[in-house]
Every structure is written in structure tokens, then in C-alpha cells.
Amino acid sequence: MQHLQGLNARQSEAVEHTEGPLLIVAGAGAGKTRVITHRILHLIKKGVAPEAILAITFTNKAAKEMKDRVFHFLDQQPTSNHRQQPADSPVVSGRLSVVGSPWIGTFHSLGVHIIRENSKRLGIPQHFAIFDKGDSLSAIKEALKRSDRDPKSFEPAKILSAISREKGKMVALDEFREKARGEYFPEIVADVWTEYQAILKEEKALDFDDLLLQTALLLQTNAAVLEHYQRLWRYIHVDEYQDTNHVQYILTKLLAEHGKNIAVVGDIDQNIYSWRGASIKNILDFEKDYPNAKIVLLEENYRSTQTILAVANRIIEKNKFRREKTLFTKNAEGAKVGLYTSYDEVDEGMFVSLKAKQLIESGVPPREIAVLFRANFQSRVLEEAFLSADVPYQVLGTRFFERKEVKDVIAYVRAALTTFTEHKSSGQILTPLEGMSDIRRIINVPPRGIGKVTIVKIFAGQEAALPSGTKEKLRSFRKLLRELRSKLENGKLSEALKWIVTHSGIEADLKRGGIDDEERLENIKELVTFAKRYDPPAGEAGTAPDRAAAVNRFFTDVALQSDQDEMREEKNAVRLMTVHASKGLEFDYVFITGLEEGLFPHERMNAEHMDEGVLEEERRLFYVAVTRARRKLYLSYAGLRTIFGARTISVPSEFIFDIDEAHLEAEEKLEGMGRTIYLD
Numbered sequence: 001m002q003h004l005q006g007l008n009a010r011q012s013e014a015v016e017h018t019e020g021p022l023l024i025v026a027g028a029g030a031g032k033t034r035v036i037t038h039r040i041l042h043l044i045k046k047g048v049a050p051e052a053i054l055a056i057t058f059t060n061k062a063a064k065e066m067k068d069r070v071f072h073f074l075d076q077q078p079t080s081n082h083r084q085q086p087a088d089s090p091v092v093s094g095r096l097s098v099v100g101s102p103w104i105g106t107f108h109s110l111g112v113h114i115i116r117e118n119s120k121r122l123g124i125p126q127h128f129a130i131f132d133k134g135d136s137l138s139a140i141k142e143a144l145k146r147s148d149r150d151p152k153s154f155e156p157a158k159i160l161s162a163i164s165r166e167k168g169k170m171v172a173l174d175e176f177r178e179k180a181r182g183e184y185f186p187e188i189v190a191d192v193w194t195e196y197q198a199i200l201k202e203e204k205a206l207d208f209d210d211l212l213l214q215t216a217l218l219l220q221t222n223a224a225v226l227e228h229y230q231r232l233w234r235y236i237h238v239d240e241y242q243d244t245n246h247v248q249y250i251l252t253k254l255l256a257e258h259g260k261n262i263a264v265v266g267d268i269d270q271n272i273y274s275w276r277g278a279s280i281k282n283i284l285d286f287e288k289d290y291p292n293a294k295i296v297l298l299e300e301n302y303r304s305t306q307t308i309l310a311v312a313n314r315i316i317e318k319n320k321f322r323r324e325k326t327l328f329t330k331n332a333e334g335a336k337v338g339l340y341t342s343y344d345e346v347d348e349g350m351f352v353s354l355k356a357k358q359l360i361e362s363g364v365p366p367r368e369i370a371v372l373f374r375a376n377f378q379s380r381v382l383e384e385a386f387l388s389a390d391v392p393y394q395v396l397g398t399r400f401f402e403r404k405e406v407k408d409v410i411a412y413v414r415a416a417l418t419t420f421t422e423h424k425s426s427g428q429i430l431t432p433l434e435g436m437s438d439i440r441r442i443i444n445v446p447p448r449g450i451g452k453v454t455i456v457k458i459f460a461g462q463e464a465a466l467p468s469g470t471k472e473k474l475r476s477f478r479k480l481l482r483e484l485r486s487k488l489e490n491g492k493l494s495e496a497l498k499w500i501v502t503h504s505g506i507e508a509d510l511k512r513g514g515i516d517d518e519e520r521l522e523n524i525k526e527l528v529t530f531a532k533r534y535d536p537p538a539g540e541a542g543t544a545p546d547r548a549a550a551v552n553r554f555f556t557d558v559a560l561q562s563d564q565d566e567m568r569e570e571k572n573a574v575r576l577m578t579v580h581a582s583k584g585l586e587f588d589y590v591f592i593t594g595l596e597e598g599l600f601p602h603e604r605m606n607a608e609h610m611d612e613g614v615l616e617e618e619r620r621l622f623y624v625a626v627t628r629a630r631r632k633l634y635l636s637y638a639g640l641r642t643i644f645g646a647r648t649i650s651v652p653s654e655f656i657f658d659i660d661e662a663h664l665e666a667e668e669k670l671e672g673m674g675r676t677i678y679l680d
Contacts, residue, residue: 004016004038004042007034007035007038008300010296010297010298010299010300011031011034011035011038011298013296014035014039014263014296014298015035015038015039015042016042017263017294017296018039018042018043018046018048018235018261020260020261020290020292020293020294021256021260021261021262021263021286021289021292021293021294022262022263022264022293022294022296023263023264023266023283023286023287023290023294023295023296024263024264024265024266024296025266025267025268025295025296025297025298025323025325026266026267027267027269027297027298027299027301027325027327028267028269028270028301028303028304028312028327028623028624028627029301029302029303029304029327029329029627030299030300030301030302030327031298031300031302032239032265032298033065033066033069033239035265035298036055036066036237036239036263036265037066037069037070039237039263040053040055040070040102040237041070041073043235044074048234048235049100050074050100050101050102051100051101051102051103051232052232052233052234052235053102053103053233053234053235054102054103054104054233054235054237054255055102055103055104055105055236055237055238055239056105056106056107056110056236056237056238056239056252057104057105057106057238057239057240058106058239058240058243059106059584060106060109060557062240062584063104063105063106063109066104066239067104070102070104071101106560107212107248107251108208108211108212108560109556109557109560110215111211111212111214111215112130112211112556112560114215114218114219114229115206115211115214115215115218116552118218118225121218121222121225122214124204124206124214125204126552127204127414127417127418127551127552127555128204128205128206129203129204129205129206129414129418129437129438129555130205130206130207130208130211130556130559130560131200131203131205131207131208132208132401132402132559133160133208133402134402134407135205135207135437136160136196136207136208137156137157137160139199139200139437140156140159140160140192141156142195142199143192143193143195143196143198143199144156144159144192144195146195146198146199147188147191147192147194147195149191149192154188159188159189159192162185162186162189163189163192163193163196163209164208164209164276165276165277166193167209167210167212167213167247168209168212168213168245168246168247168276168277169245169247169277170216170217170246170247170250173190173194173197176189176190177190177194203437204418205437208560209247212248212251213247215251216247216250216251219251219254219255220250226254229255230254230255230257230258230259231258233255234258234259234261235259235261235263236252236255236256236261236262236263237262237263237264237265238252238262238265239265239266240265240266240270241264241265241266241282241283241286242266242268242270242271242278242280242282242283243266243271243272243273243278244278244279244282244283245276245277245278245279246277246279249279249282252264253289260290262290264283264286266283268280268321268322268323269316269319269322269325269620269623270583270620270623270624271283271617271620272579272580272583272617272620272621272624273580274613274617280321284321284323297323299325299326299327299328300327300328300329300330301327301328301329301331301627302329302331303329303586303627303630304329304331304334304630305329305331305332305333305335305630306329306331306332306333306334307333307334307335307336307663308334308626308627308629308630308633309327309328309329309627310660310663311337311626311633311659311660311663312327312623312626312627313326313327314658314659314660315619315622315623315626315655315658315659316619316620316623318619318658319616319619320612320616321613321616327627334631334632335631335632336663336664336665337632337633337634337635337659337663337664337665338632338634338635338665338666338667339634339635339636339656339664339665339667340634340635340636340666340667341636341637341639341652341666342636342637342639343638343639343640344639344640344641344642344647345378345381345594345638345640345641346381346385347638347673348381348593348594348636349381349382349384349386350385350388350389350670350673351636351667351669351670351673352371352382352385352591352593352634352636353382353385353388353389353391354670354671354672354673355591355634355667355670356369356371356386356389356391356574356589357389357390357391359589360391364588364589365572366391366392366393366572366573366574367571367572367574367575368587368589369574369587369588369589369590369591370574370576370577370582370585370587370589370590370591370628371574371575371576371577371590371591371593372577372578372579372582372590372591372593372625372628373577373578373579373593373594374578374579374594374599374600374602374621375578375594375599375602376578377643378593378594379395379576382593383395383576386574386576391574392571392572392574393573393574393575393576394571394573394574394575394576395577396575396576396581400523400526401558401559403520403523404520405506405510405520405523405524406523406524406527407441408441408442408445408506409500409501409506409524409527410527410555410558411437411438411441411442412438412442412484412500412504413488413496413497413500413551413554414555415438415439415442415481416481416482416484416485416488417485417488418438440455440459443455443458443477445506446504446505446508447509448473448477449470449473450470450473450474450477454466454470458474480500480503480504483499483503484496484500487499487500488547488551489544489547489548490544490547491547492535492536493531493534493535493547493550493551494528494529494531494532494534494535497527497528497531498528501524501528506524507521507524510524531554534550534551534553534554535550575587579592579600579621579624579625582624582625582628583624586628586629586630587628587629587630588629588630588631588632589631589632589633589634590625590626590628590629590632590633590634591634591635591636592622592625592626592633592634592636593636593637594636594637594638594641595635595636595652595655595656596637596638596641596650596651596652596653597650597651597652597653597654598650598651599641599650600618600621600622600653600655601614601618601619601622601653601654601655619655622655634667635656636667637650637652637653637656638650
């Protein structure tokens, strides 16, 4: 069969096993996306209706790549920004013309899809808001105040993390409160959680965890809804299965319960998210859940050199909680791993930036170089070094959609669609302001002379007592939102965004500012460009339901962007990122910095010792970092490092000593670094 050409024997075995449970253990760089793509195409070639196929992954980036490959060969376009098929796409003779499409997306977008289809059952409006992490942290601070606690005395991120873990384990608030009795911090979490949920309800919003939790609970408690989706999606694929938490595990198990045609792809050696609830148990116990499961190991690596794989295999073989496998490749042996011993973090940053500059001058594209670090604080010194060396760089993780100016424009759109109700008797359009976080955000953006005291009075129901001039400003603001709603309901999304940026005064306000404001305006223009993908094709107006659906997709995609979904990732610059953020990516040249005991492997706060489970995850994290490299890997550590203002002596990471010396070569100081003077 021509659509199986280009697959190795193990990949073909996974693709052709279409009935019953299947576990694909795919090592780093072993072509797992290719296998899932081919498997979907193989099912359709066999006569399976495309709409009966579900594929779930973790990032929008991965979902889009999979969509582009599959839809290219189905002679369809998944999005308006359809791009050229990747070079390693499946080899198929001609495109398939079929009716219907597979559903391909992330766990969270699946949750949004199911919740929106069942919004009436759940008592949730179709245009519900999705709180990102920033929104949730703000709500937690407000919840602390409501529970008579000073937000400055507690760490909102820690409380939010605790709530998120419990939701991920499908623990109900009442159940948690019962367990929390008599415990200081858990009782605080329970009180704040109660107020936090009240705020979400007031805002007609769900947070990221609710998107999964509410979906799983719906399927658990409503047999008719569960049966509908079980009959709809008869062939289920789950990517990165080792990263699933309990609620994701329950969700996929419920959907697959009827036909048990579930294919999961994962790598135990790349389980690095236990801190956010991911359970390695899910993939280890797959055969217990599905006793008749077929197991296929993908061990041939198409990415890295033999040297890099030898280092990776040596590192990970020390872990006990894993399925035995050894990566191999037909690629060249490749260069040895460079090891640089720096005096301190400044010296380390200088070496990395100048070595990157050297590589770029030799013809390496900057985008093919990545600098990885274990902890976010390490980026500051590295950024300073890259600035000093005049090397273009980009810090991955600053999400485009979390920028203030971008969130302001999105808040205008959401407010216009969610803050109006029609008065039953008069038909007058009213704007209820109580609890509307979007209104709070934009009522004075740009400045309209509506101060904080006025805003407090508005939300306290004292609008009638306001001066006539202030009332007029409010009337103009409401009129602006009504007109924006009309634009959204009757025209293109991108045009509506352009209109509000101009007519709200945001554009004029930013044009009066300095260089920073110019950049903010550029970001808003980029948002309009992004919105164009949700417009009808050129020459088509689209129906009202189509336009509403497009706006819903826009909100969903905006809310569910991950760290890897930075819109301007095409910038030709060296990537700086945490190891966690690098998962799923690959580069020709990779620097792994800060390889010191206590930093990498990381010493968890308040931990008296590094237990085996924590150390194994740190080793998996290093394994992920190593396997990001295609051609050359550089490691570095500092003899001295300043942490929390204290200069401490560092000990090289045990991971360095795990590497066979035959695979290492010392890196010398580069010209321009100067000499290090050691003082007793």
C-alpha cells in the first residue's frame, strides 16, 4: 500500500493495527507524529468515516502540525492559514477526497468543544470566558480578600497550584474541605477555592482545569451524552500519553470504553510533568486497563547523531521506573559533546553567547540554536550576555496572548458579546456590569476619565448618583460595545477588531506614546492578522452561525495557547527556554546550562533529601534536554553561582559523571571572553 511507504517495520506494525487497544512506546525522535498521521490515513483508506476518528494531543502546535499533514491528504484545509506540507509528510499517491473530517486538537480544546455542544445541560452560556493563568491569579487574589485574608500575606500562585492539582485528581471542593479540617494551609485553600469558584460563576467563566473536569463529570453522569460521543468517535488516538493526569485519563477511558479502539503514544522516559499532576502510572498500567493491548516499541531515532543517542541511553538506563528500550540511529556518529567549566554564571553566559555567535558566523541559522536552563531565573544573565555579544535571541515562554494590550482588545470583544441582555418589556439593551472582569479591565482603556472610585460605585449599584458628565461617558462606552457587537455579528472578525482599536481610541493613545507603545501597537496589529484566519474565504460573507462559530474558535484558540505557541516563533533568533518548554522541539545545536547539583538535578524546596522518584524525573528531564539536539550538544556548569543574592560554590551535576568520558570534549574559553582571575 503506497500510503505506508517510508515507514519502518515497527511504524508499519503500529499503523496497521487498527482494531483494539494499542500502546506505542515511541522514543525521542522516533517519528510518532508520522505514525499517528499515517494511522489516521490508513483507517480512512480502509473505509472508516473520517468523523469517527479522534486525535488528542497536548499543544496547539502539535495539533496544528498533525492537522496540516492529515488534511493535506484529505484534500481539505483545516484552517485559513493552510501552509505547505512538511518535507517528512506521509507519501500518498494523490489526495483523498472524502466527506467529513477527523477531530484533531488538544485536551482543552476537546473540553471546550464538548462543553459548548452541551452548554444548556451544564447551565453555561455558549460564550463562556476561559480564564488563563493570569486571570486565575487575579481571581485568587480577589478570593483571598473575600475570605478576609491579605493577598500580600499568601502566595496566590501556590494556592492556585493546590486547587489545580485537586481538580486534576477530580477531587470535589466539598470533599477537599472535609479532608482539610484542622490543617492550616489546606483550610485556607478550601476557603479561597470556595470564593474562587464563586468568582468564576459570576464571570460566566471556566478555568483551564474546569474545561477538563466539567467534561469528564458530564460524561460520567450523563449516559446519553457519553453514548453519543462513544458512538461518534470510534477510533481514538492520544499523543504524549505519559503526560496525562487523572482527569485526562478518566476522560479518554470513558470515550474508549465502548469499542476500546484506543491507540496511545508515549514515552515513559519523557514523563516530566508530575508537578502539574501528570501520572506515569497511566502509561505503565495501560496493559492492566486493556489486557489485550498490543505493544509496539519505536526505537529508531531519525533526529540525532549516534554520539548524542549514546549519551541519552547512558543517562536514562539508570532509571528503574521505565519500560526497557534503547534508541538507535542510522545517522552519522557526529561530534563529541562539548563541556565547558565556567568560573561563574557570567562567564558561562559569555561562553554560550560567543559560541552561538561563532556558529552563526559559520553559517548556522540562529533559529537552529537553543539554550536550555532548568530554572527561569537563569535567563537573566544569559539574556545580558546575548545582548552584550549582539546575538539575536528570543525567550520562549512570553506568550503573545498574555500581553496587556492584546488582552485589552480581546476583552473588548468578549465584553461586547457577553454583557448585553434584552429587557423583556421594553426591548431596551441593558449592560449589567456586576462581576464583569472584562468591563473592569477596559472601562478606562484608553483613559476616559472614569476613575477607580467611579468604577467602585458602578459595581456597587450606585450609578444613579454619579455626575451627569460621568454618566455620559458610560453611555458612550455602552454605545461603543453595542456597535462592536453589531460588527461582530454582521461582519468579519478581523474588521471588527480593526474597528474597535480605532474607535475605542486605543490606536490614537498608543501613537502618542514612545517606542514601547509603538511595539504594543504592532502587537495589536499582529492580533488583527491572527484574526484573519477566522474570516470567511475571500468573496464570501458567511452566515450568522458561521460567524458566531468563528468567534468561538477565536476565543478558544486564544485562551488555549501554550508556551510553545508563541506567534512570532518564525523570528530568526537563538531560542532561550526552560527544559520543560523545549519538549517536542528540536534544534541542530543545543546548550544545556547550569549543570550543578541542586540546580540540575533541581533540589526541590523544603525537601530534606532527593528521593528516588524526584531524581528519576530530573534524570528524565535531562534526557529530554539531550535529545533535543540533532548535530551537536554543549553542556556547561559554573564553579560559583549567585542564587537569592548569595554567592555559593557549586558542585558539578551527577548527570555529567554519568556520561562516558569517550563522548566528552573540553571547551576552551573563546576570544573576547577575557581572563578569569581567581581570588582566595
